[in-house]
Amino acid sequence: MEATDAATTAPTQDDSPKRAKREPRDWSRALRKVKVVPATLTLLLLISAGVATWLFFERYQPNRRTDPSVARAVVTAASEGTVALLSYSPESLDKDFATAKAHLSGDFLSYYNQFTEQIVAPAAKQKSLKTTAHVVGTAVSELHPDSAVVLVYVNQTTTSKDKPDPAMSASSVLVSMTRVNGAWLITKFDPV
Numbered sequence: 001m002e003a004t005d006a007a008t009t010a011p012t013q014d015d016s017p018k019r020a021k022r023e024p025r026d027w028s029r030a031l032r033k034v035k036v037v038p039a040t041l042t043l044l045l046l047i048s049a050g051v052a053t054w055l056f057f058e059r060y061q062p063n064r065r066t067d068p069s070v071a072r073a074v075v076t077a078a079s080e081g082t083v084a085l086l087s088y089s090p091e092s093l094d095k096d097f098a099t100a101k102a103h104l105s106g107d108f109l110s111y112y113n114q115f116t117e118q119i120v121a122p123a124a125k126q127k128s129l130k131t132t133a134h135v136v137g138t139a140v141s142e143l144h145p146d147s148a149v150v151l152v153y154v155n156q157t158t159t160s161k162d163k164p165d166p167a168m169s170a171s172s173v174l175v176s177m178t179r180v181n182g183a184w185l186i187t188k189f190d191p192v
Contacts, residue, residue: 071140077103077184078150078175079135085112085189086133086156090124097121105178105185128161136170146179151192 081103088096097116104112123129137153152173157166176188 070145071143074143074148074177074184075138075140075150078148078152078177078186079138081186082135082152082154082173082175082189083133085186086154087131088120088124089130090128093121093124103186105180106187108187108189129158130160131156131158133157141174148177148184150175150177 081100084096084100084103088100100116101109101112133154133156135152136155139151140148141151142149152175154171154173156169156171158169159166172192174188174190174192175186176190177184178187179185
């Protein structure tokens with residue numbers, strides 16, 4: 001029995017050194033894990049800080065570079081341009097269209113030329129259409145140093161040969177503006 005006890009105890013004594021050898025490995029693995037977690041968190045923090053910095057300078061800061069006088073100029077240009085676009089009379093079509101074109105730029109100017117020549121002018125002359133627009137409210141939707149979007153609320157009065165009594169209509173329009181040679185011009189005109 002003693003031999004059996006000795007045999008049983010011998011492997012146990014052999015296991016002890018193996019355990020001692022395994023313990024440093026376990027500690028080194030644990031230390032590596034402990035080092036990886038802060039490094040990963042630091043990396044994620046740096047990425048988050050980079051994204052926040054980019055958003056600040058790309059999205060927020062341009063809005064701060066425009067002073068209140070720019071907002072007033074944009075609103076005035078959008079209001080005057082909207083009234084010019086939506087107001088015309090058969091007696092003064094050429095003058096009215098020229099006034100409107102002075103407020104336009106880009107592809108929208110080309111579209112307006114075609115639209116007024118092919119649709120508005122013939123209808124205005126044939127039916128004696130007269131429209132007068134009044135801006136009743138505005139709100140700046142986007143404002144950047146060289147572009148802006150303004151929401152314009154408009155009341156429009158229309159008379160014609162067939163309907164001499166004024167017909168009132170209310171609408172709202174998103175007016176996209178671009179600064180061209182120091183002047184704010186309409187580049188897009190989207191009814192909402």
